[in-house]
Amino acid sequence: MRLRPLWLLILVSIPLASQQNSSLPGNETLVYNIDWRLFNAGKARVQWQPQRGGYQVNLHVESTGFVSRLFKVDDDYSAILNSAACAESVHLTTHEGSRERETRITFDGNSHRASYLERDLIRNSVMAQHESEIPPCVHDVVSGLFFMRTLNLEPGQSTTVPVSDGKKTVMAKVEAQAREDLKTPEGTSHTIRYEVYLFNNVLFRRSAHLNVWMTDDRRKLPVQIRVRMTFTVGTITLQLEKQE
Numbered sequence: 001m002r003l004r005p006l007w008l009l010i011l012v013s014i015p016l017a018s019q020q021n022s023s024l025p026g027n028e029t030l031v032y033n034i035d036w037r038l039f040n041a042g043k044a045r046v047q048w049q050p051q052r053g054g055y056q057v058n059l060h061v062e063s064t065g066f067v068s069r070l071f072k073v074d075d076d077y078s079a080i081l082n083s084a085a086c087a088e089s090v091h092l093t094t095h096e097g098s099r100e101r102e103t104r105i106t107f108d109g110n111s112h113r114a115s116y117l118e119r120d121l122i123r124n125s126v127m128a129q130h131e132s133e134i135p136p137c138v139h140d141v142v143s144g145l146f147f148m149r150t151l152n153l154e155p156g157q158s159t160t161v162p163v164s165d166g167k168k169t170v171m172a173k174v175e176a177q178a179r180e181d182l183k184t185p186e187g188t189s190h191t192i193r194y195e196v197y198l199f200n201n202v203l204f205r206r207s208a209h210l211n212v213w214m215t216d217d218r219r220k221l222p223v224q225i226r227v228r229m230t231f232t233v234g235t236i237t238l239q240l241e242k243q244e
Contacts, residue, residue, distance in 0.1 A: 026050060029244035030222070033185075034061075037234045041067040044238055046145070054088070055081040057143035071097050079143045086137035090166065093121075101127065105166035109136040116166035130167045138164045141203070148174070148194070148212065149220035155179060155192060165203060173197040182213050182224055185241050189223050190216045199227075 032044040047058040056078065063073040074095040080088045090105040100121040107114050112135065118128040139147060141163060153159065153176035160171045175195045182191045191213040199208040206229065213224040225238040 031241045031244060032225070032238040033241050035237045035239070036067060039066050040064060041236070042073065046142075048143075054083050055085060055143070057081070059142050077142055079140045081140075081143060084137060085139075085143075085147060087140040087143070087164070090140050090142075098122075103166075105140070107134060107138055107140075107164065107166075109134070109138070112136065114138070114164055114166050114169070128167075132164070132167060132169060134164055134169050135162050138162045138169060141165050141198075145212070145222055145225075149214065149222070151220075153192075153194070163198070163203060168203060170198075170203045172202060177211075179216060180213065184223050184239055189213075189221075191223060192216050 027050065028048045030046045032046070033040065034042040034044055042061060042063040045058075045060045047056075049056045049058070059075075059077040061073060061075045061077075062068075063071065072095075076093050078091045080090075082088055086109060087107045089107065090103070092101075092103040092105075094101045094103075101118060102121055103116070103118045105114060105116050112133055114132050114134045116128065116130040116132070117126065119125065120127050139161065151159070151174075153174070155176050155178050158173055158175040160173045162169055163172045164170075174197070177193045177195055180191050180193050182189050194212045194214065196210045196212060198204055198210060199206050208227050208229045211226045211228075212222055213226075215221040215223060221240070221243075223240040227236045229235065
């Protein structure tokens with residue numbers, strides 16, 4: 001199995017809209033265990049850092065154990081947002097097996113353009129280059145996890161928002177589905193389960209269902225993220241291990 005999609009599992013992009021109820025967090029680091037099928041597959045570390053004039057989100061994903069012996073993954077993702085929490089730039093480096101890639105994306109809300117450049121670091125060559133149209137404010141596919149925490153969607157409610165990976169921009173639906181009690185390493189949490197519609201030829205072609213469980217309180221802490229793919233790939237789950 002190719003593990004590059006692991007960092008995509010925390011994709012969800014929600015704007016600061018009229019439903020806003022809570023503020024964005026201060027400095028925060030969340031560490032997740034990643035399970036694939038019956039195996040512990042890796043770790044994900046997400047940092048949210050307010051900075052002058054905006055915010056920065058960092059994500060590090062690495063494979064561990066048996067899965068790492070099959071296909072080693074060591075990926076880093078960084079996104080810069082402006083003061084309105086709109087994406088300005090993304091930098092991604094991926095070390096996966098024998099491949100090393102670098103991707104840079106810039107979002108220019110004034111000109112309504114996104115620029116995407118992907119390079120092969122070993123061959124020092126351009127793998128892909130695109131420009132696409134975007135709205136004045138668009139959200140990247142990682143930092144949206146934090147924006148989701150500003151909303152106050154009750155089960156049965158949904159919203160749609162613009163989200164871009166630099167090559168394509170879509171209006172992604174986010175739906176609050178049900179309240180559930182969820183066991184985590186830190187104990188049982190009262191949560192709301194959401195589904196985020198980014199797969200199945202929305203933003204990504206892959207057939208999958210993406211669910212996010214957030215605590216049913218003002219923190220809206222994302223304690224579990226799960227992607228259910230086809231039988232041949234299986235289910236990948238990120239569960240919150242600790243806050244730093």
